Amino acid sequence: MTSADTVTATPVPRTPDDVPGWFWKADQEIFGWLLRRQTAAGTGGDLLELGAYLGRSAVVLGQYLQPGETFTVCDLFDSDAPDADNSAEMAMSYRKTLTRQAFEANYLAFHEELPVIVQAPTSVLADGRVPAGSCRFVHVDASHLYEHVAGDVLVARDVLAKDGVVAFDDYRAPHTPGVAAAVWEAVFDLGLKPVCLTPEKFYGTWGDAAAVQKDLLARDWRAEGFRMDDEQIAGHTCYRLAFDGPQPNGAPQTRTAPERSTARRIAIDVLPPFATRAARKALRAARARGTR
Template sequence: MTAPVLAPAPRTPNDVPGWFWKVDQEAFDWFLDSQTAAGLTGDILELGTYLGRSAVLLGGHLRPGEKFTVCDLFDSSAPDEENAAEMAMSYRKTLTRQAFEANYLAFHERLPEVIQAPTSVLADGRVGAGSCRFVHVDASHLYEHVAGDIQVARAALAEDGLVVLDDYRSPHTPGVAAAVWEAVAVHGLRPVCLTPEKFYGTWGDAEAAKQALLARDWRGEGFRLDEDVIAGATVLRLAWDGVPPQPRPQRSAVRRLALDLLPPAVTRAIRRAR
């Protein structure tokens, strides 16, 4: 039997296949570093990891005594027909546990705790209540599954822990949108930040999380940062514009002096020509 051919080891996290873009990479880094700076400790949990692109980043933020847990079906059978159809359409041909582990070990010495099962198994309490400071939910797009994953995240999170929910606004994932906004309207989830792909929220102090985000000069680095209001509460919107603002070129002292000494009509003509 011929052994399966593995893809070349990734050289950078962005070489790992997946849908984890710059704005969310930066937001994950910033929020996790801010938690550490504020003395907030706790485990990290990822529900749905695909081939490990976001897991590689999350694993780099572990501190002594913290644990990182990843839960994904990988190449196991789906628990129901709807989930099986979703996997067949999206990633059944490419998703294997072996590929995930190879990608992760290209950047870290040790694997996280890997639970190869439907994310619904985590409702049994195997992740300690209030043990996590950060939970990333990116598994199924089906409403019933996402709603369950949100409740798993809620039980796992510490008081001011942060949950990040993927695909909350994509046209092809209305079930995620339904579950996310239900959690806001009915289950007390407080929005903190929205990016084009992900919803960041907490059941704790949303204002503190927003202030932590605002401590960085995002606009000065080429991001777009706006503020909106949902049911009387502010929420930040963050996106990557692609090009950091460039400083205006400074005229030399000689050039400035020449423009000052020329007659105004000549100076205006030069400026119009430029």
């Protein structure tokens, strides 16, 4: 069966959750909340997604596109990767499922027009084809390799408007340490300010993070089945948000383990994998000394 036959045989999605992908309840809510907040405040600007897979998050982003705004999606889809490491990553993660035809079919099931599609490595966006300062929201979910994500960080920084928000996927997954390295490097060295974290995504801004967080806290997330904690990270207040209820289509709940101590939850929910291992080693050493 060819990839085209596979697309033809795939049922038309009725809801965004029917589109294959990894875009869960907490992030759907955060995306919608951030974009509605911007629209209510009269903040216009374009939308940009780096890495789209089959369109699950793009479908949601397209719902918030306002008149006069442009939504740009950049993905290799079924094109050749720019280097051997990226090619190996694509083969391992997506095999033959990621095609532009499948993305377009899924997106058009919910929207009359396609976004602007750039079928190329995300590095091409450094050429200015998305104007500097033009975007209010950027979603980064492309390559997981450090060198590529570090480049995506710079693209996001350049295209975001003053108080625009960027979301980085897989910032803490065990199999994507390159994303963790690039994202936290941006916080420590490039002025990126954390706004909030979910189990899957890091949300930040080069603008006024405190203003976004103030509005974030005005919503009673806990009453809607979410849990929220706040942490201090390198002088930044950062809120962790997770959904405890059932996920759409039978996906696992966010919390699958008993409640942990604050220190252990911070290590598991916030830190990149290498730092989590170091924290666990330090805790074991402290217990051995009888200090904890």
